[in-house]
């Protein structure tokens with residue numbers, strides 16, 4: 001939508017902000033039923049991981065224990081944290097949009113901003129909500145309104161952090177945008193999402209966008225070594241490498257896997273890590289593909305079967321690992337391109353709900369049949 005259209009839209013809305021917000025809410029009523037799926041997805045993923053670790057006999061969850069307190073402590077995003085720090089220093093926070101994969105520091109940075117702005121009062125001035133709340137978007141919006149309307153402790157603004165903003169439909173996002181405007185005098189929004197392209201333009205244009213990439217291998221390794229040293233956990237070099245590989249840039253996954261592996265045995269080595277994370281060793285993926293490329297479908301299928309059945313891997317995870325390794329196989333350019341093409345196709349089909357074993361076997365079969 002163009003700015004001119006935005007302005008016109010804004011003028012119409014300002015006639016009666018409360019009413020338009022209510023109208024938007026009723027438009028969303030049907031959708032709230034759809035939103036009633038699982039509880040807060042990020043929280044429940046964390047909770048599942050947390051339960052696993054707690055069951056293993058540890059009292060404290062390391063991802064929380066080692067969550068950075070300040071923007072300076074957030075690893076691997078120096079450019080972003082430098083810019084965020086400037087907003088905090090000037091006490092001039094715009095609405096923000098954080099996009100990027102899971103476990104890379106989006107929530108952590110939002111909380112760090114609040115801690116730096118409000119000190120000990122941060123919890124009263126920071127509301128964390130999940131847009132995919134199972135009770136529906138209208139509940140989310142009610143909570144936003146109640147928070148934004150309640151009294152302040154002498155601060156100009158309070159912060160509402162809305163996780164998984166890209167799970168909202170465009171209609172719900174339009175309503176959210178009106179709510180953002182309604183409370184723009186005293187509230188700042190930090191929206192978090194995996195894909196900023198799923199956020200409607202009128203919201204994007206009202207936010208400063210920050211793209212959080214996956215954490216670098218060195219960044220993850222450094223954090224793992226620090227946590228292991230603090231916890232007095234012995235790790236081998238190949239254990240750290242395996243954690244870095246399994247995490248694939250997701251710091252939450254790396255720290256959770258370290259904690260889970262630590263309770264399994266004395267030393268965290270690659271065996272412990274690959275077992276606990278249900279990750280295939282890169283050599284296993286390579287063996288499977290090499291058998292297929294050499295035309296031995298039966299052997300390739302046996303490796304696949306071991307990964308799916310004995311290692312308990314999900315088809316989507318095998319495809320992800322295959323995708324990461326494609327360039328490391330000893331293939332000529334043409335074969336690499338064909339393999340990548342098939343990986344893309346199978347990935348799409350699995351995401352759309354096709355039978356993962358059938359899809360992976362068909363990929364191996366087509367590699368086996370290729371002319372060499």
Ligand SMILES: Nc1ncnc2c1ncn2[C@@H]1O[C@H](COP(=O)(O)OP(=O)(O)OP(=O)(O)O)[C@@H](O)[C@H]1O
Pocket residue numbers: 042062063064066067068073074075076077100101102103104105106107108109163192215223251252253255
């Ligand atoms: N950049 C980072 N530096 C240090 N620790 C990090 C970083 N990113 C993530 N972590 C660790 O992982 C945990 C989870 O991170 P966080 O909640 O910020 O992820 P997120 O990007 O918001 O993910 P999601 O999109 O799933 O909500 C933190 O508590 C912290 O322990």
